[in-house]
Amino acid sequence: MNRAGTLLIALLVACPAAALAADEDAALAKACPGLAAWAAGHPHGSDVAAAADAGRPVSQPSLRQALATRAAADTRARDAMMAKGAPDPAAMKAILDIDSGNLAWLKGVVARQGFPTVAQVGKQGVADAWLLVQHADRDSAFQLEVLRTLQARGAEAGVRKQDLAMLTDRVLLGQGKPQRYGTQFKPDAHGALAMQPVEDATELDARRAKVGLMPLPLYRCVLGASYHMPVAH
Structure with a gap:
């Protein structure tokens, strides 16, 4: 896989939820019919976290701030x-x-005290820590370690x-x-974003719905509109 393809895997993460919080939300909603209705029934993660954290004391406010900054x-x-609309070497290096x-x-942080908890940094702090792990592709063993920790914590993990x-x-x-949920795409030989291999494709949308992910056709539309690239079907 080339460097650009590897980076775009790292780029394609919580795009649908994040996109509706950005200035281009109206353009995305226009480009992807059904997006506004779907988003209305699936509150943005930051909004949910902010409501849950309102008035909640945390035991490690400095860690919470460091996570927010990063x-x-x-x-x-x-x-x-x-915003570049195309792969840019300087932006990719950044x-x-x-x-x-x-x-x-x-x-x-994890070596010293374990993965942050809601009690330590609030739900938004945990979400920020998750984002850093999601983009830690160069260390898949660490990603697996954190995933197992979050799964073991169950509802107490504070992660959607x-x-x-x-x-x-x-x-x-x-x-x-x-992959299991079809969230990860990369450029194919024709310059289009293509979904990476997925298990049991016939049940993919059912699995996505079960965990609160948008239907695949809508997700493809949002990816294409957000990254200004064609999306393979």
Whole structure:
């Protein structure tokens, strides 16, 4: 896989939810009929986290702030890449540098005290930590370690089902296996975004719905409109 293809895998993460919080939400809704209705029934992760965290004390506010700062840098770098409308070497390097720094820092946190909990950093802090793990593709063993931790914590993990699904797909692909939920795409030989191999494709949309992911046709539309690239079907 070439460097551009590898990076675009790292780029394609929580695009649908994040996109509706950005300035281009109206354009996306226009480009993808049904998106606004779907989003109305699936509240944005940040909105849900903010409501859950309202008035909640956390035991490690400095860690919570550090996670927020690093997640914001992650998002800014990816927004800058998307704004280019095409792969840009400088923007790609910026993302890789941020991901590398975030990975090293978060691994240090986990080694010292384990993966952050809701009690320590709130639901938004846990979501920010998840984002850093989701973009840690250069260390699939660490991604698997965190995924197992979150799965073991169950409802107490404070992570949405769709986020666990996306991390599951990253881990499976990192192991050379087909993904389960069809969240990960990469450019094909014709320059279109193509879904990477998936297990039991006939039941894919049913699995996606079960964890709160949007139907695949709508997801393809959002990816294409967000990244200004054709999407293979």
